Amino acid sequence: MRITRNLEFQTGSKEEKLPYETTDFPYVASQAELDDYREPFVPWHWHNAIELFYMESGQLKYHTPNETMVFSAGWAGMVNSNVLHMTEIQTHMEKNIQFLHIFEPKLLAGDHGSRIEQKYIMPITTSSQIEILPLNPKVPEQAGVIDLIRKAFFLSEEEFGYEIKIREALSQIWLRLFQLCAPILQDKTGSANGTDDKIKRMMVHIHEHYSEKISIPELAEVAFLSERECYRAFRNHLHMTPVEYIKIFLDFNAVIVNLDSLSSEKRKQCIDSIEENVKELKSYLEQNIREKENLPEIPATGMAVLRQQFVLAEAIEKWIDSVKEK
Structure with a gap:
């Protein structure tokens, strides 16, 4: 797992520059040691990638255009594709460490226009109502997803078939998230905001x-x-x-x-x-x-x-x- 202590942006933008090792496998697992960042917050930014995270320790507040949520140790969440967001450290009583799965939607969707993309990926990534999805360890159906997210961080990159195994793990997580998002996706009252x-x-x-x-x-x-x-x-x-x-x-x-x-x-x-x-x-x-x-x-x-x-x-x-x- 990659250790990160800062954030980089694309030239001329506040779109985050993501540290993929190769463009043919757009995924990275990172351990963000937030206390070592230059400021106690990460400024407004976005990325096309999905951000799945788990709070290993500490407490972090997320802001999106329409939501503000605090994530304590043991909580997890998902930031949707291209959603503007910023974070703030909320405590200095313990180390603030966050585990992150960062991956492009196409890693799970496959070819553009595929049935998987249309049926399971785009309904979430194009939903203006889903900016950030919190996962509470005290809610049983959410606790199961948190466990899957955390376990996926401990797959070894040196292990045979790692790329297939991590994509399989992320696919299982995504299906569970899709089920949790079903009530939101069925609500057609929201509309995209250009x-x-x-x-x-x-x-x-x-x-x-x-x-x-x-x-x-x-x-x-x-x-x-x-x-x-x-x-x-x-x-x-x-x-x-x-x-x-x-x-x-x-x-x-x-x-x-x-x-x-x-x-x-x-x-x-x-x-x-x-x-x-x-x-x-x-x-x-x-x-x-x-x-x-x-x-x-x-x-x-x-x-x-x-x-x-x-x-x-x-x-x-x-x-x-x-x-x-x-």
Whole structure:
């Protein structure tokens, strides 16, 4: 099982770059040692792959556009294909370790358009109602699936027939998940939301061009929207304007990476400037969270973004203190 201590993205995107050894077998098992990640959270991202996970120890909170769930040790879950999500560590009382099966849907589906794909894979992967599926060890029918997920991690890659055995194990898990999802799949009241893809495009543009001046017409053009539609998409999906989102998504990584190349005087000026900006950002976030956290009409995504930025601000404050001590 591969040990991971960081997350990599595709160039120019917030789509996760997955560490498949070869493209002809799109599967990887990994042990995420979350306490060793640079921040106590993994920012908003997505991937075409299915994410099956088991919490070996610790506690992790998942955010998706419409859901927020906490997974404690012994719990498991599935993040659906192409679902925007982020995670936050919830405890430091024990190590936060997560086991993950990451695989492309085609690993189980076979050829595109196959009966297996149409009958068993696409009903779940194309369902806008299934973003994340929690598995509770105290619920008997879910506990059985959790056991299958965990056991599959201990198949040896050196064992003869490993690829066939892991695909067989994942297929058994998928059938059990399909049965658990049946009530959701039979409910036709939900509908696909094309706004997700447009929000992703605009988020990627902001993330990749935060150091430049980003205009609203430019941002709207990225998602093929009018300026009015751009504002409406952010309001409906994140409950904030695009201008507010850009403001709270301040990212100081570029400054931090280049800090050592600056003179001592410039370095101090830079740190002082960051410290002032972080205080202003944190105050803004605290006020926003207080005003919005108890309002039922606020989407989970909006609150998740605000909380993520607050965690980021606190992490930067700690970093500033550590730099000043040197």
